[in-house]
Each structure stands twice: as C-alpha cells, then as structure tokens.
Amino acid sequence: MKNDKPNPLDEVFDKFLSEKSKIFKNRDVLRHSFVPDELPHREKQSRLIAEILAPALQGSIPSNIFCYGKTGTGKTIVAKYVLNYLIDKCNEMNLTIPITELINCRLVDTPYRVLSNLCKSVGVTVPFTGLPTDEVYKRFQLALDSKEQLMIIVLDEVDELVKKDHKKGNDILYDLTRMNYNLEYARVSLIGISNDLKFKQYLDPRVLSSLSEEECVFDAYTANELQDILNQRAGMGFHEKVLEAGVIPFVSALAAQEHGDARRALDLLHKAGDIAERKGQEIVTEADVKKGQKAIESDIVSNTVNKMPLQSKLILYSIYKLENLALADEIKTGDVYYAYSQLCKSINIEFLTQRRVSELITDLDMLGIISASVISKGRYGRTKKIHLQIPKKVITNVVEKDYMIERLKPVDITLNKDKE
DNA sequence: TGTCCACTGGAAGGGAGGGCTT
DNA sequence: AAGCCCTCCCTTCCAGTGGACA
Numbered sequence: 001m002k003n004d005k006p007n008p009l010d011e012v013f014d015k016f017l018s019e020k021s022k023i024f025k026n027r028d029v030l031r032h033s034f035v036p037d038e039l040p041h042r043e044k045q046s047r048l049i050a051e052i053l054a055p056a057l058q059g060s061i062p063s064n065i066f067c068y069g070k071t072g073t074g075k076t077i078v079a080k081y082v083l084n085y086l087i088d089k090c091n092e093m094n095l096t097i098p099i100t101e102l103i104n105c106r107l108v109d110t111p112y113r114v115l116s117n118l119c120k121s122v123g124v125t126v127p128f129t130g131l132p133t134d135e136v137y138k139r140f141q142l143a144l145d146s147k148e149q150l151m152i153i154v155l156d157e158v159d160e161l162v163k164k165d166h167k168k169g170n171d172i173l174y175d176l177t178r179m180n181y182n183l184e185y186a187r188v189s190l191i192g193i194s195n196d197l198k199f200k201q202y203l204d205p206r207v208l209s210s211l212s213e214e215e216c217v218f219d220a221y222t223a224n225e226l227q228d229i230l231n232q233r234a235g236m237g238f239h240e241k242v243l244e245a246g247v248i249p250f251v252s253a254l255a256a257q258e259h260g261d262a263r264r265a266l267d268l269l270h271k272a273g274d275i276a277e278r279k280g281q282e283i284v285t286e287a288d289v290k291k292g293q294k295a296i297e298s299d300i301v302s303n304t305v306n307k308m309p310l311q312s313k314l315i316l317y318s319i320y321k322l323e324n325l326a327l328a329d330e331i332k333t334g335d336v337y338y339a340y341s342q343l344c345k346s347i348n349i350e351f352l353t354q355r356r357v358s359e360l361i362t363d364l365d366m367l368g369i370i371s372a373s374v375i376s377k378g379r380y381g382r383t384k385k386i387h388l389q390i391p392k393k394v395i396t397n398v399v400e401k402d403y404m405i406e407r408l409k410p411v412d413i414t415l416n417k418d419k420e
Numbered sequence: 421t422g423t424c425c426a427c428t429g430g431a432a433g434g435g436a437g438g439g440c441t442t
Numbered sequence: 443a444a445g446c447c448c449t450c451c452c453t454t455c456c457a458g459t460g461g462a463c464a
Contacts (some may be wrong), residue, residue, distance in 0.1 A: 128438085132440090376425095379424055382426060383425095384426065
C-alpha cells in the first residue's frame, strides 16, 4: 500500500499522534454539543422542565413545553441534560426508559421528514419520499402505540417548521400535540424550542395553547454568567495554567456583546486554543482570542457563500459589481435585477423573475451577507436599499472561484439608469 | 390631498425529479 | 404501468404600500 517516497502528510499525522497536546486536555468538552454534569445558571430552567416531565415516571401524561430564548442561551443543552437525567433515573429505578428524539427543524424542515425521523426512532423505516404524510403519521402512531411507553419529542428551532409552510407546519404540530388523545398505550410529550420570539404569532391558536401548556423562558447570559460557564469548561478542556489570566473575561465580554451567546463563547475559546496550539505555544493569549474571532467570522461567511446556489451567487456578484461603481451609492432591487440579468445573458443561462430575485435578496439579507431594508422613494416607488455586509475579499476569494462565474469576469456591469 | 411609482410579499399553482402503492 | 404523493424551485398574479410630487 505504501510506496518508498515519504508522504509529507505523515509528518502532520505522526506529530499529532505522537505528541500529547500541550494546550488541550479534552477538546470535546469545548464543543457546544457536549452536555456537562452541571449546567451553571440554568438550574431554574432545568428544574422546571424536570418538574413537568416527572409525572411521566409514574405513568401519567406530561404537559407539552415551549422553551424560548435567544441563540446560545442554553435551551437545547438544558433539554438534553434533563432528558439524560431522566433516562439515568429510569435506569436507576428499573423503570421503562422513555424514547427520546431531538429533531433540529432547521435541518429536518418538512412535516414528512420530521415524521420519518420519528418513525426511525420507533424502529420503522419509511422511504425518504413517496408516501403521503398521513400514511407516515399513521405508521409512526401504530408503532409507538404497540406497547406502553413514553416518548419525549424535542423539536429544536421549531419555528423553522412553521415559517416554511404555515399550514403544513401548524398541521403537524397540531397532530403531535394532540397525539395522546389517539393513543391507547403509549404517551407523547412535546418540547418545542424556538429562538424567534415572534414565532408565536405564526401559530394557530389551537396549536399554541397545546404546545405551550407550560413555558420556559431562557434569558441571555450576562458576561459574569458566561465566565462561570467558560471556567467550568476550561477546567475540563484545557491543561492547568494554559489560559492567560485575561482570556476568559475577554471571551465572555465579547460573547456578552453578542447578546450573551454561550455557544459563540465556547467556539471562540476553542478556536483560540487551536490557534495557540498550531503556533506551538504553551499558553493561550488574548491575541489568540482576537485572531480566533476573526477566523470564526471569516469561516462562517466563506462557508455560507460557498454553499449558495449559482443564482444566489450571481445576485451577490451583481451587488458586489454595483458597489464597485462610483454611482452605486444607493443600490435598489431594480438595479440588482438589471445587473443580474446582464450577467446571466453573458454566460447564457436563464434568469429568474424579479419576484424570485427579490426573495433571494431577502434570503441574503437574512444570512447577514447583505443588508436590504425596504424604503420608499415617494412617487419613485418602494424598493429595497441594498448594501454588501461582508468583506469584498470574500467575493473575490469565494464567488469568483465558482467555475460559472469565472467565465464572466470580463463582463462590465452598468446601473439600470445608465441604459436610458 | 390625491396620484402614482416601483416595487413588496402573499397565495396559488406548475413541473421536474424522486419514490410508493396497487 | 398508472396513479398518486412528496419536496424543491420556480412563475404568475395581484393587492398593498410609503411617501414624493403635482
């Protein structure tokens, strides 16, 4: 398998395998998916959820719970933590262990897929498409009700399910929240998690009342609370005295500015450790944190842009080209559409309608890649005022590397008004 | 004060590509 | 093989809108 010539990659792997990390004791505990034995500053929420789920241990039907709070405020981890604890408790007391299923509705974003995941967790396989949703629901219900058991379903980012299709999203939630009425032996409890506080307004009142029988609010962490969380994880994840004194307060302060996002804080601490390690340092400094922050931001943006479909890249590229024009002090939807259609013509591909382009512009805005605010220009109509929000370097590094876009580099873009 | 612009954004539906049931 | 259903991406249609201008 090996030839005589040494592969330079050997050096990388050998070094990694032979040397113990001077920085990390255990990297995994710094991942936000890791569930520690204790959750600082989430005792109240853990207790509340545990109290709501506890009756299930005695065979009654637990209430559905709706948890909400901003990103990185510990909603998902608290749900996982309580469920793990519940399972341990059942083990300890020789009780039937509940089936638990955590579904992230950002990834599993249609009623069909949610149901097919639920089917899988009760041992039923369904095709990834082809069946009527009703049929998948029936199969799930039948399998679940085949014996006395409790199932706890956690729908993380449940708002995504409803935002995508109000009617279908509400229907599936209605069915799941009311499922207990149709079950003879099994019981179901639903935990809905959302970071969109406006989400409730999309919900059918019937769904809202049954989903939020109990509510659990997660406030943003303060800088001090973040420090406690980071200290706990750093103690497990880093070797002793590896972190320079100011590192944790600095990371906490940065994350507190980002509306108290613990996930972000952990990522940043992890990244800073990585940077220090790669440089062969023995301590992590504030400078590493600063570099880490830049690297994280740049990674996120580049990845997002890279994964976008061609049409969105072309729209983004049109905005970039327009921003480079001296006249483009105020880029409007119409300008972008005109520029975009020029680009499409130059590489001989069909262009989308303005309605669709307007929607894709909104998507880019949601991703934070551009800003697009609706403004009125009086008798000159209503439009979106558009600005690029990412460094132009990302466009040249990522978008221009797309093999389709490479073909149109020489094309000159003009503003809509220039054509008259 | 009414008009009118350049859109926005909701709703409905088409059709392609996938797969199931009968 | 036919009929049906799903998702995804898109089009078409159209009512609604904020505010500059006549």
